Amino acid sequence: MILSQRPTLTQYLIDQRRRFPGASGDFNALVLDVALACKAIAQAVAWGELGGMLGHQPDGASAAINVQGERQMRLDVLSNEVFVRLNEWGGQLAGMASEEMEAPYPIPQRYPRGKYLLLFDPLDGSSNIDVNVAVGSIFSVLRAPDDAAGRDLAEADFLQPGTKQVAAGYAIYGPATMLVLTVGNGVVGFTLDPQLGEFMLTHPHLQVPADTREFAINASNSRFWEPPVKRYVDECLAGRDGPRDKDFNMRWIASLVAEAHRILMRGGVFLYPRDMKDPAKAGRLRLLYEANPVAFVMEQAGGRASTGHERVLEVEPMLLHQRIGLVFGSRHEVERIERYHAEPQGQGLEAPLFAERSLFRAA
Ligand SMILES: O=P(O)(O)OC[C@H]1O[C@](O)(COP(=O)(O)O)[C@@H](O)[C@@H]1O
């Protein structure tokens, strides 16, 4: 076997820590536990039908419906269990919160408690599991409040804006399994060597191109979109004949991780905006363990993430499972979408050429 010249995730973290001699090593241990959880989930996902874990939780099984009102897949439940078990014991965490758990998870008394909070979506893109399309896990690391020592954490302890994240990232379980990580000084990507069982540094400096000709949105919601979103998409669809003067391509995987990863690799813009489908919901995606970590990764890679109205990372959370409108990716496109939201509504939609060619015009 030829020894790889690429550092493993462990070597990378040790090397980073050497630059901060006072660091306790807790953070590195936490990232390695998260990475181990991701490897275990990658394996469960890769077994597919053979693993006997596809499909929904059986009716009547405990927690078959999660706090979001969504019917859980068996792999949602398994992945949540893997995250909890592999991260609760090490002494780095004061608490955890997950898409699949209604309340924050307190670290059991038998384990030491630490200074970090881990928030995660253990399996993102669940609707794709049974059709063998890429899914992933998303994680965000915050610091526990100073007064948290020795007590079980409450929801309020997790309600910190994304700017407070210490680290964030995701694993994608695609043709290759990858781990993408930011600790606030750029974005790095590791690819799992399935024989060594190690994440190897393959993408030391990920950057999102500022411009793109590719957008991603669930067009089946178009009748519920707000005017700035309709305007943006219509202009993309009008292509070379419209105000953008160039043709666009469209993608929709229905897996946030896979969408974020594509955009990180080659640019693009993703929109899951707030819409009128269910006015009680402020969006589809969850702020604390989907939008914030993806936004942190995007910004650290030179991209941008917005609600349409403001920078995602500056949103003050009010609820653990709060939803939010999310637009992210190539900087110039996200800024354009923000401009459309800031302009008086209807402007642009009423431009004569645009109105004539609008493909999503209200009837
Ligand atoms: O089904 P839709 O409306 O296309 O929504 C797809 C979105 O929902 C999600 O699957 C939600 O995540 P979960 O699978 O973790 O609930 C995102 O990954 C994806 O972007």
Ligand SMILES: [Mg+2]
């Ligand atoms: Mg998700």
Ligand SMILES: [Mg+2]
């Ligand atoms: Mg999920």
